[in-house]
Amino acid sequence: MVDQFQISLVDLKVETHHRGCFLTAKTITPPYQSTEVVTIIEEENGNVAQLVLGFQDDSLSISGPILPVNSTVAIKEPYCKFTSKGDYVIRVDHPSDIAVLRGDDPAVVLIMQFVAEGKEVTAMQWKSAGDKAYLEKNYASAIECYTQAIDSSSPGNLAFKQDVHRKRAFANLTAKFFTAAKDDALASCSEDVIDEKAYYCAGRAAYELGDYTKSKEFFENASKLNPKDSRYKKELKRANSRIKEQEEGMYDFDSMIASVNEQNVHLDHADWTKNTMIKSTLTRGRGLFAARDIEAGELVLCEKALCLPNRYDGEEGSDLIMYNLNTTSKTQRPAQTALFLQLVQKLYNNPHLNKSFFDLDGGSYIRSGKEGSVVDGVPIVDTFLVEAIRLTNCFSCPRLSLELLKARLAETDTELSTGLWRRAAYLNHSCVPNCSRAFIGDMMVIRATCNIPSGTELVHQYSSPDEDFIARREFFQSHWGFECDCRLCATEIQSPEAMHQKRRELVAKIKVEVLKSPVNTRIPGATIKHIERLTKKLEDLHEASIYASLPRLFLVHPTVWLAEQYRSLRNPSKTLKYAFEVLRNFGFVHAVREGRLELDYEKGIVNSESFNALRYAAEAYLAVGKVELSSSCEAEARRMFAVLTGCNVGVEEVFAWLE
Numbered sequence: 001m002v003d004q005f006q007i008s009l010v011d012l013k014v015e016t017h018h019r020g021c022f023l024t025a026k027t028i029t030p031p032y033q034s035t036e037v038v039t040i041i042e043e044e045n046g047n048v049a050q051l052v053l054g055f056q057d058d059s060l061s062i063s064g065p066i067l068p069v070n071s072t073v074a075i076k077e078p079y080c081k082f083t084s085k086g087d088y089v090i091r092v093d094h095p096s097d098i099a100v101l102r103g104d105d106p107a108v109v110l111i112m113q114f115v116a117e118g119k120e121v122t123a124m125q126w127k128s129a130g131d132k133a134y135l136e137k138n139y140a141s142a143i144e145c146y147t148q149a150i151d152s153s154s155p156g157n158l159a160f161k162q163d164v165h166r167k168r169a170f171a172n173l174t175a176k177f178f179t180a181a182k183d184d185a186l187a188s189c190s191e192d193v194i195d196e197k198a199y200y201c202a203g204r205a206a207y208e209l210g211d212y213t214k215s216k217e218f219f220e221n222a223s224k225l226n227p228k229d230s231r232y233k234k235e236l237k238r239a240n241s242r243i244k245e246q247e248e249g250m251y252d253f254d255s256m257i258a259s260v261n262e263q264n265v266h267l268d269h270a271d272w273t274k275n276t277m278i279k280s281t282l283t284r285g286r287g288l289f290a291a292r293d294i295e296a297g298e299l300v301l302c303e304k305a306l307c308l309p310n311r312y313d314g315e316e317g318s319d320l321i322m323y324n325l326n327t328t329s330k331t332q333r334p335a336q337t338a339l340f341l342q343l344v345q346k347l348y349n350n351p352h353l354n355k356s357f358f359d360l361d362g363g364s365y366i367r368s369g370k371e372g373s374v375v376d377g378v379p380i381v382d383t384f385l386v387e388a389i390r391l392t393n394c395f396s397c398p399r400l401s402l403e404l405l406k407a408r409l410a411e412t413d414t415e416l417s418t419g420l421w422r423r424a425a426y427l428n429h430s431c432v433p434n435c436s437r438a439f440i441g442d443m444m445v446i447r448a449t450c451n452i453p454s455g456t457e458l459v460h461q462y463s464s465p466d467e468d469f470i471a472r473r474e475f476f477q478s479h480w481g482f483e484c485d486c487r488l489c490a491t492e493i494q495s496p497e498a499m500h501q502k503r504r505e506l507v508a509k510i511k512v513e514v515l516k517s518p519v520n521t522r523i524p525g526a527t528i529k530h531i532e533r534l535t536k537k538l539e540d541l542h543e544a545s546i547y548a549s550l551p552r553l554f555l556v557h558p559t560v561w562l563a564e565q566y567r568s569l570r571n572p573s574k575t576l577k578y579a580f581e582v583l584r585n586f587g588f589v590h591a592v593r594e595g596r597l598e599l600d601y602e603k604g605i606v607n608s609e610s611f612n613a614l615r616y617a618a619e620a621y622l623a624v625g626k627v628e629l630s631s632s633c634e635a636e637a638r639r640m641f642a643v644l645t646g647c648n649v650g651v652e653e654v655f656a657w658l659e
């Protein structure tokens with residue numbers, strides 16, 4: 001703020017960015033915190049105003065509540081906003097636009113005392129203040145005091161500087177400023193002073209930054225200096241496991257699944273990205289491509305979330321309503337709001353992440369070109385752009401896809417959170433995809449649903465397209481602003497609008513008929529026959545010239561319903577008929593040829609409904625004595641299971657449970 005002019009509250013104009021200016025004031029009330037932090041500030045001349053921070057949340061603060069009473073704040077380019085309640089507030093939306101000297105900070109109190117007495121604070125006193133703040137777990141203050149100690153020490157006092165660098169390294173590590181922790185730890189070593197603790201700190205920081213090779217090197221150094229310390233050996237083993245995952249894509253899925261529970265969704269695992277490469281596409285911006293031939297069922301990508309709040313909920317919540325900053329729409333699910341807040345905080349604290357994050361697609365948001373850069377030693381985190389990137393790239397997820405599949409089979413609901421995965425964010429959508437994603441805690445596991453030749457674009461479904469063409473087109477347009485040009489959409493567009501409408505109307509009619517029967521009651525035979533006739537009519541509305549080898553998504557729900565009805569009536573031949581209709585409607589045309597099951601995975605869609613259809617078919621074949629076909633259906637369902645849940649863990653349990 002050195003080059004800026006100080007401005008007073010009374011000089012502020014409403015709804016104006018005061019470029020080149022800053023204002024200073026003190027907080028005079030404790031903060032009120034919801035998704036925003038609200039407090040009252042007072043200038044030296046007695047003017048007061050309401051201050052609103054639009055980006056912070058208490059749980060993310062590393063040392064107590066943000067903006068305690070009696071803090072001094074400096075606000076860059078202050079913005080005065082007129083609220084709907086008729087008040088004026090000073091609103092800060094970017095963390096880099098405010099500097100806070102906390103009023104409850106013991107180190108600040110100590111320093112203020114020295115300043116009031118007109119004394120010069122020595123490097124030694126700064127260091128002691130840093131130690132005090134560190135012991136009180138006030139890491140931000142400890143870091144600041146140690147910085148002052150380093151800056152004010154005499155140039156020749158190398159040993160003092162190294163000592164303070166080491167202390168600051170641990171403060172940075174605890175505060176999760178990993179780049180700074182690593183740099184400080186290394187700065188604390190020299191040819192004559194080599195410190196095992198500094199190597200340990202550098203190793204921990206490099207590990208958290210995902211640089212496992214460097215981390216291993218640092219732990220090896222620490223271990224050489226003190227071979228008896230078992231901590232270093234343990235860390236070395238951990239780093240080696242991550243390197244193996246990164247190199248070979250070999251994961252211990254059993255232990256990963258076992259370690260996910262309500263308290264813990266954040267797993268300690270490395271990304272495996274070697275099967276993928278980022279390249280430009282002709283019509284979809286950038287995309288992810290196969291870096292080698294990948295077989296059906298194989299792992300395509302395994303990635304840890306950049307951020308995933310451990311906040312799983314059902315539907316919309318009203319406790320945390322966040323208005324999307326540059327639009328009129330609302331982000332209502334608490335997990336979405338929590339994700340936004342975590343992203344802002346993480347980017348602000350870890351500048352090394354900014355390049356890869358801000359490179360992601362932000363839709364139509366106009367960029368300043370400065371995002372990700374560091375000004376006055378503070379990273380520029382454009383929160384509007386963070387929100388635009390979140391909206392374009394985040395995914396909803398269950399704690400475990402295995403639990404989601406089980407819940408679907410039991411027809412119950414699963415709670416969802418929402419997270420952001422940087423590599424997977426390059427995947428484009430297709431309604432007939434070649435990949436499918438699953439979740440094990442915060443690890444996204446993507447597997448190939450069919451054989452994928454090297455160089456092919458990898459695509460998955462952003463949301464399951466069990467809708468008609470017009471509904472899909474509207475959905476993708478309104479959520480992401482694109483028109484899907486996948487094989488299905490590019491062909492379905494040739495069907496006249498009037499035909500799409502006719503199919504829509506008939507599906508609506510079928511839904512009404514189905515819903516007439518109360519839930520959990522035996523459906524009368526006449527109703528089932530009626531739905532069968534309507535379903536046949538709907539089938540006839542699909543032009544053979546267009547749909548001969550394509551999925552017919554409109555028919556999925558009616559045929560799933562019919563397969564389930566006949567299954568509960570223990571009618572194996574009709575169950576088989578409709579189970580294969582479901583598969584056909586997902587694109588697996590002529591699944592049984594000459595008495596053998598042949599699923600064309602290049603054309604068909606793998607999902608929980610096609611998995612279920614195979615399971616029903618396996619049961620029904622067994623009931624009519626066709627054992628071989630039954631085994632083939634079960635084998636294919638088991639293959640789908642690994643794709644849908646991320647691995648084979650739990651397959652026996654699910655198949656035993658299904659019997």
Ligand SMILES: C[S@@+](CC[C@H](N)C(=O)[O-])C[C@H]1O[C@@H](n2cnc3c(N)ncnc32)[C@H](O)[C@@H]1O
Pocket residue numbers: 283284285286287360361363392393425426427428429430480481482483484485486
């Ligand atoms: C999660 S990003 C995918 C990566 C993005 N293409 C990029 O260049 O970074 C989502 C955006 O990709 C584009 N996209 C994804 N699937 C598409 C498709 N089937 N057709 C056209 N554009 C698509 C849209 O612009 C969408 O908003």
